[in-house]
Amino acid sequence: MPDPSTPGPEARLNNPLGVIRIDPDHPAPQTIHRAAALIQNQGVVVFPTQCLYGLAADARDSSAIQKIFHIKHRPETNPLLILIHSPKDLEELVTHIPDAAQRLMQAFWPGGLTLIFEAAPRVSDLLTAGTGKIGVRIPSHPVARALVKAAGRPITGTSANRSGAPGCSRIKNLPQDLIRAADLVLDAGPLRGGTGSTILDVTCDPPRIIRQGRIPFDSIRQVLAS
Template structure:
């Protein structure tokens, strides 16, 4: 686990224009000084991330929001006051402090306050904003432990802060508050139901939007194995057919079928609790890769609560892969 000496070293790396991987409650981030365009460019290079895909600027507290955005509308103040620190990212008009390199060239910026003691301690020690996507290669499974980061990015990261396993396990919810009507651009660790309870109105959830944000690429959060989605009652039969066709099949077995014999190379039983499923999802996909599966059969959970975010990640994991 990270020590005070580790935190000071990490803050020094950020000041020098280096990259630091750090834990949040959602996933591990790959951070750079948000005000240093050259350092931000290194993040894109390390991940192999297209330069027009914006990053999230992590700040130390809600009171700092006005330092990074052009204005803070009432809806943003309400959501920040209720959910920060936490797994909620707000999209607002970019302030002059934020270089366009961090926003993918957009005039909007995504901002959040992470709910993790190590992340908050790093932000305090550094004294500025940290621009960070997830600490993995672009499009692949997000890391939820420091070992995941080291295994995937290696020497591309100047320093890794170990804060233990991430508690939430899927990325933050992104809400666009630039217009009159807020909307969810990416479901995540804060549920739509909780947001609606605070706002007192229903929220639309968009798979694409006029505002580019992290996690909207058709193929994202994907293991090396190809992911096939079927109805829950079809998972066992689909796995058997694929195994008989010569695939090394991995299965995310729905909790309703726990204990049912499955003909497959590897089986991971999905937790009944959506909190536990979200926390374990990326680790399970990595485990199936580690065990040599070339195809993963899974089904979508009910799309309520955290199930909405899990379904979003699985759909993108099953999306069309980039060629080359």
Template structure:
């Protein structure tokens, strides 16, 4: 593990030579490889045990790099880059010939963004190549918001881990397809739908996929801890059956003798709740409990993305949920 403020040059060299680098963004830690190198991209899928049908997000150092890579972009896409980049917004564009098909899982489109994290942009700029980077975790498991989460989950599969401290947003980027001028949200994320609508007017929200995903992170079951997890029905006391259970609460510590409890935001702040989500779930996952119950948060703003992650995590353990 290298400190992000002094390890950029070494990590960039690893990227240029086909290696894997985990690095902080404002959302979660990414597992990066040279997006122009098919063999390097294949290493991402191998390290994460990620199915080849789930496309990657390509990261750029600056919005100006988009047209250099893909050529002219639709006006609606350009307007969103101007308003929200750098930031937690991933946009769908047509895949350029320079990006090998493995990065997009054979799709004719590419997911791309500019992260709002100085370490991430410095790394990409120093490497001199676009960087393909899904979250730096085993496929389907909890996303990493700290460097130690990456080390714990992927270990020696990563050549370099840059430690930039905890991530600010704590959940993944929002993914939008605006190529035909009508923005469609394919994955809820750290940029709230309300912020998009304030900028461009009404948008369609269509998260989730059946068959091959058209965007990363849209499978029905995803983002799950190793410990079985289910949604709490509300005011639910721990069962009197001797089973150790953990509880993830929004703002109020629940009554009862829980084995472990994590509160996302005592102040009821949804931004803080989102930033704490995966960190809290990592703590509960390591607490030695037999089951984790989770309390949904208010379904507004970034809370919609938090609940989306909780539902997908629960679906991993309870497919009918």
């Protein structure tokens, strides 16, 4: 049976902008590997997260990161969060993992909690915007998880939108010039929408909430108090 996430010739003919449908629960490996190969070669991929579509690029490659800023019209004074596949990936990205962060990671990763750490020296200043801090999350969406695993490196996890504009939960709502600027668009259909991840700074004690999102702060407080 043909894989529904891989378009046939007719779909490709009517779809010149590199938009591929992908099963949100069981993404086709060949589609994921195609997207991962683009990321490994300075490409930019639109991909689904739990609530909104995001822009993925190699978080180790300054040229790829600059493409994200250009596509989003985002000032380089605004940092970018990154997605990883495993907590072990933090070792190359951060200088220290506080005990509070360990507990929060156990409770909420993979999921909608971004933790801000002190960035390791090798992390690009483009990601940190010169703050010396980096936001990191393990995504829970099957496509996002498969993509970061196949890429074999951290990827950017910023929303697929113009800077300052609302995030998009449907591909049809993305600006056409953003779609054209991306090397590939993975269309998993309508997403949940709503708020993005909760962002918590764990470089201070007690940790400081930066943005209330999918994880209620009361739930975070309970974990920190345990």
